[in-house]
Structure formats: structure tokens, C-alpha cells
Amino acid sequence: MNPLYAALPTTIFETMSARARATGAINLGQGFPDSGWPQDVLAVAADALLTGNNQYPPMPGLPELRRAIADHYQAHQGVTLDWQSEVTVTSGATEALAAAIFALVTPGDEVVLFQPLYDAYLPLVRRAGGIPKLVRLAPPHWQFDAAMLAAAFSPRTRLVIINNPLNPSASTFDRASLELLAGFAERHDAVVLSDEVWEQVVFDGRTHTSVLTVPALRDRSVKIGSGGKIFALTGWKIGWLCAAPPLTRALARSHQFLTFTTPPNLQAGIAHGLGKDAGWFTAMRSGFQRSRDRLVAGLTTAGFTMLPAAGTYFVSIDLAASGIMHDDVTVADRLIDAGVATIPVSVFYGEDPVTSTLRLCFAKQDAVIDAAIERLAAALPGLRG
Ligand SMILES: Cc1ncc(COP(=O)(O)O)c(C=O)c1O
Structure with missing residues (x-):
């Protein structure tokens, strides 16, 4: 082994x-919910299973789901995405993370990560030959500052992995923090991989700030989403990657040899769900x-x-x-x-x-x-x- x-x-x-x-x-x-999922999303997926085409869907995902992802982010976050060249559907955010890390890290590259970190990040970075550089966040606010970033970045930094909102600390990074990070990413020509699976589960009137809404990060970031988290259907494992076309082309090459594609009926269900009203x-x-x-x-x-x-x-x-x-x-x-x-x-x-x-x-x-x-x-x- x-x-x-x-x-x-x-x-x-x-x-x-x-x-x-x-x-x-x-x-x-x-973290799995015991209620709260939408029956109509289940019904669309069930119908697609019984009456739809159960053969290989297109490698980047069903067109209807990619369109729905782009429309959803336009409506909810003000992010404009071209569904054909900037969206790739994956088998959960976990596969999205693997595809992105394997596409963007070559052995010896340094990868900046923030701990506490979701458990998949470190093993995937190490499997890609990356060298983790850890920024330690602490309660009660779990935030980073310029000195912490300066200690983690180096000329060998190629990738930064951020999780916002952050599991397990249930904290969020605001626009000012993302802009601070953008300055470091630009100076080091690093890509930011932003795991935003919890983007719709924010409280007390908060709205989510995606890396794709920070101008300096728009073309150097990969945003990850997950239908499992948005619709409390964690077993479905429908995720996606959103990034500028050159990054998306690199991600697609990696995704094609991990899972190639994802069950079409579940993609249809999530496409329907993303179109729900506010x-x-x-x-x-x-x-x-x-x-x-x-x-x-x-x-x-x-x-x-x-x-x-x-x-x-x-x-x-x-x-x-x-x-x-x-x-x-x-x-x-x-x-x-x-x-x-x-x-x-x-x-x-x-x-x-x-x-x-x-x-x-x-x-x-x-x-x-x-x-x-x-x-x-x-x-x-x-x-x-
Ligand atoms: C931060 C984070 N990233 C990724 C995942 C995995 O998402 P998925 O089930 O879509 O693979 C989770 C699941 O809990 C998570 O909390």
C-alpha cells in the first residue's frame, strides 16, 4: 500500500x-441533517431515473445543471459565469477538491491552508506532492491577518485553500479578509481554491461573499459548491467547480480521470432545486x-x-x-x-x-x-x- x-x-x-x-x-x-430537504427535488430526480437517459452524461455535467449553477450564482451572489466554459460538475465537493488539487499542484509546490481544516485537504495536498504551509486560526473569531499570511507565503506558493464559511469553526471571512488574501495571491501568482459548500447556510441575515466577487480573485480562483449542502441531501454527492476558462480547462482534464461524470438523475434534481425562488x-x-x-x-x-x-x-x-x-x-x-x-x-x-x-x-x-x-x-x- x-x-x-x-x-x-x-x-x-x-x-x-x-x-x-x-x-x-x-x-x-x-454533519448530516435528519430533515429539511425539498420533496420536489427528490421527485425530479426520481422521475429522471425512471424516464430519463441513464447513460453517461457529458463529462463537464448536464447542460441544464451547468446553466442552473450559473443562473443561481448570478441571482444569489451577483457572479456572472459562462456555463459552458466556466462550470464543471463533479461527484461532490470532495471530488471537486481532488480534481482541483491534482490539477493545480505539482510536486514541491507549497500550498497555504488555514487550520482548522476540513479533513480531506491535507491528504489530497500531500498525495499531489504539495508541501502544506499551515496558518493557525484560533477561537473565538478564527480570523487571519497580514502577519500570519506573510509567514505562510513564499516564492514557492502555488495554491491557497480557503473554506468559507469555515467548517468546523462555523465562522466566515468577510470581503476585507478576502481582499487581503488577494494581495498575497497576486504578489505570489498563486491560485485560490475556495471551498464554499456552506455558502447558502449562513445566519442572522448574513449574505455570502464569494471569492469570485473580489475583482483581483475573479480569474485566479476556483470556487467549489455542493448541492448536498444547499439542499440538505448530503448523500447525493453533486458538487461543482467554477473558474475562468483557462483554469476550467485544467480542472476538466483532472476530473475526467477521477470520476469522468456524475449520475444524471441527481444532476437533474439539483438543477431543478437551484432554480427555486429566494x-x-x-x-x-x-x-x-x-x-x-x-x-x-x-x-x-x-x-x-x-x-x-x-x-x-x-x-x-x-x-x-x-x-x-x-x-x-x-x-x-x-x-x-x-x-x-x-x-x-x-x-x-x-x-x-x-x-x-x-x-x-x-x-x-x-x-x-x-x-x-x-x-x-x-x-x-x-x-x-
Ligand atoms: C468544508 C467542506 N468541504 C467539502 C465537503 C464535502 O462535500 P460533498 O459531500 O459535496 O463531497 C464538506 C462536507 O461536510 C465540507 O464541510
Whole structure:
């Protein structure tokens, strides 16, 4: 076996979900919702499966989906994309990440990443022969400044990977931060790979700022989206890459030998969904925001201190501020025994981890949230001891 893979542990999500299944714990670890998906999107995909063409779709994706992606971003983010030369459909954001990293990194290139980082980034960068340069973000704001970027960039920097909104910290980067990053990317002639899968799941009236709306980044960035996150259908694995034509041509060459294409009926369902009116997206966001507020209110009343959560399906407990002096891995381990699976945020660091925050998924029905609050409240005195 390739030693790069032999050294990789099973992901924390698999480990925690398996333990939750084995012990009957409530699973607030892995980020999958238990309700909130649109029935009409399912119906269009089901119909396409039964009556449509189930043979290989075009390699860059169904024209109707690529058009729908371009129209969606025009309507929601003011981004103008040519659907034929700037959009590639992939098998989830995970394949989009792999295609982009394999297309853009050659052995020895340096890649700037921000930790905490989504778990696929580091193994993919290493598999491409890239050298990770990690910027360490910390609670409660999880932001970077010019000094942190200056320490990470070098003449060998070729790619920067950013995740906005950021999973697991549930924080966002604003336009000023993206402009700061743009200056560094321009000076070093680096491409910015922007994982924006959580773009539609932002709260408290926020609007998402895409890298493609920053003029200096428009032609040197690759934006990744995911239908799974937008429509709470995480098992569907329909993602996409949006980038200027020269970048898109490079991405397509990489994508064609990873999966080549993606199930056509699911593409048809997502194409239909992306055309929904603005009211559907607003209602979707308020539904998840209500769940966030329910979990945060319950845990705050129970004595936990919660960190802000601007987007995603996640919110974190600040362990130290909650009077818990154990590290996050120890606490997650004890909480499984108390009946709730969570994710220690330190596993999202490649080096020098923050060990004082625990991530919980709130995209669950009220009864599940309430039961989890009860179990966590009961466990708190023991955790403080
Ligand atoms: C930041 C981030 N990127 C990528 C993915 C993977 O998306 P997909 O399921 O479309 O492959 C996730 C899923 O949780 C994520 O949080």
C-alpha cells in the first residue's frame, strides 16, 4: 500500500458515527441533517431515473445543471459565469477538491491552508506532492491577518485553500479578509481554491461573499459548491467547480480521470432545486437557524459557554469557558459514554491544535436536540470534576 494512505487514520466522522451506532448515542458528530430537504427535488430526480437517459452524461455535467449553477450564482451572489466554459460538475465537493488539487499542484509546490481544516485537504495536498504551509486560526473569531499570511507565503506558493464559511469553526471571512488574501495571491501568482459548500447556510441575515466577487480573485480562483449542502441531501454527492476558462480547462482534464461524470438523475434534481425562488432559501436558513438557537439556548441554560456560529450545521462548546479543563478528545470520549457523539475540533489541525472546543451538529429535529441537551446537561458536573 502507498505509505501515504497506510499512515492515514479512519476519519473521525466514521469513528464517532460507528461508536454512536454501537452505543445508541445521539449522533451530533457527523454533519448530516435528519430533515429539511425539498420533496420536489427528490421527485425530479426520481422521475429522471425512471424516464430519463441513464447513460453517461457529458463529462463537464448536464447542460441544464451547468446553466442552473450559473443562473443561481448570478441571482444569489451577483457572479456572472459562462456555463459552458466556466462550470464543471463533479461527484461532490470532495471530488471537486481532488480534481482541483491534482490539477493545480505539482510536486514541491507549497500550498497555504488555514487550520482548522476540513479533513480531506491535507491528504489530497500531500498525495499531489504539495508541501502544506499551515496558518493557525484560533477561537473565538478564527480570523487571519497580514502577519500570519506573510509567514505562510513564499516564492514557492502555488495554491491557497480557503473554506468559507469555515467548517468546523462555523465562522466566515468577510470581503476585507478576502481582499487581503488577494494581495498575497497576486504578489505570489498563486491560485485560490475556495471551498464554499456552506455558502447558502449562513445566519442572522448574513449574505455570502464569494471569492469570485473580489475583482483581483475573479480569474485566479476556483470556487467549489455542493448541492448536498444547499439542499440538505448530503448523500447525493453533486458538487461543482467554477473558474475562468483557462483554469476550467485544467480542472476538466483532472476530473475526467477521477470520476469522468456524475449520475444524471441527481444532476437533474439539483438543477431543478437551484432554480427555486429566494423565499425557499430564506426559509431553509431560518429553519437551521432556529435549530442552532434551540441547541445554543438549551446548552447555555445548562451552564455551557457556546462560541458564535455564523453558518454551517455546526456550533462549538468553549470547554475552558464552560469550566471544563480536560482536552476536547477526552471530553468527546466521555460524552459518548454519556450518550452524545460530538467531534473534537483539534482533529481538524495538522499541527499545534486548539484543544478547547467541541463541535456539535444542530441540524436535527427538536426532539433529538432536546434529548441531547438533557444528556449533556447531566454530564456537565462530571466533566468539570
Ligand atoms: C468544508 C467542506 N468541504 C467539502 C465537503 C464535502 O462535500 P460533498 O459531500 O459535496 O463531497 C464538506 C462536507 O461536510 C465540507 O464541510
